[in-house]
Amino acid sequence: MTRSEAHLLGPAEIRELADKLGVSPTKKLGQNFVHDPNTVRRIVAAGDVTSSDHVVEIGPGLGSLTVALLDTAQRVTAVEIDPRLAAELPETVAQRAPFGDLTVVNKDALQVTATDVESPTALVANLPYNVSVPVLLHFLEIFPSIERVLVMVQAEVADRLAAQPGSKIYGVPSVKADFYGDVRLAGNIGRRVFWPEPNVDSKLVRIDRRDRFDHAVRPEVFALIDAAFAQRRKTLRAALSGHYGSGQAAEDALVAAGIDPKLRGERLSVDDYVRLAR
The missing domain is CATH 1.10.8.100 (rRNA adenine dimethylase, C-terminal domain)
Known part of the structure; x- marks a missing residue:
């Protein structure tokens, strides 16, 4: 199998995997699984992922984005809090992207330390919506090697992250994200690409790191x-x-x-x- 032939997960495969594992997406863990191959391809493209990247992914879930990332990236380290999902991910990758170099870290993303992931160059993820901003800032702080970020978050959070001084939604997330680099909106994501379908809209946020300030x-x-x-x-x-x-x-x-x-x-x-x- 060549890199261009990774078998991406669709709606039927996502349901099959969930049934196999007895997994029901939970609000507590902010789980909404992406089941649309075009969406994960779009995320990888928007993140400018290349064959020299070591991508860290947070909350890979059932692996739809992970498989797409491994189709392009040199390496992927996936941080997954749910032990059932963390245990199944290598199996999914072995079947769908056997050429991929995957490491799985079964840990709460907010507890991840600099020794858990070896010098990632990019952060690309469908972030768990309930902890998206703290997780994003945590990874930018502990991994100065991250050059690019492309994350999918709740639309309202995305707008806040990219807000400019003086606007009503400009606040703590806006200023702190800006400390690390240039923040911009990178596209809208429809609700229908998720299972279960969330009751909020989603957007992509891109951050290009610029070390303008002494940390x-x-x-x-x-x-x-x-x-x-x-x-x-x-x-x-x-x-x-x-x-x-x-x-x-x-x-x-x-x-x-x-x-x-x-x-x-x-x-x-x-x-x-x-x-x-x-």
Whole structure:
């Protein structure tokens, strides 16, 4: 079998696998399995996955995207919390993409450490919707080798991640994602490609890493972001008074960074927060 002949999973195969394993998708784990071959091909293409990539995939489920990734990528490491799904994935890959180099990590994605995955170059995943932002930020933090991200998330979350300063939906996820690189929307995904069909729309988000900032400043930058948005209706002087110890100290820091203390946190770009942290 050549790489171009990987047998992708369709709706019937997904149901068969689920029945075999006694798996019912659960809301608790944010499971909605993709069963459309065209969608997984589109995700791989949107992520610019190449034959030199080591892709880390989070929440592979029954393996529809995994098989498509192995059709192109050099290696795939799949992080799966459900032990039944983690145990079955190598079997599915052996049948459908036997040329693929797959490693499975049976672990909660939020508990993954830098030693669990060897220098991934790309993160491509249909992220579990209930933990999508924390998982995304966790992997960007612990794997500086990740150059590109292409994730499918709830549409509302995607819009927040890609939001610009000053917009109503600009918030903590927007600024923190922007710390790591250029964030943009990369397409809409219909509900019918999932089993079970979710009651929300989905979108693709692409992040191209740009190491513009010294990562040593990240803890302070993220603390400032959290404080500024915890009371987003307050001015920065008021919102950051707890962080700096007093309103006056907050004002002094803001002025020193060239930021108007009367602004709200939603007006600041990630560059402003980095300048303030320094």
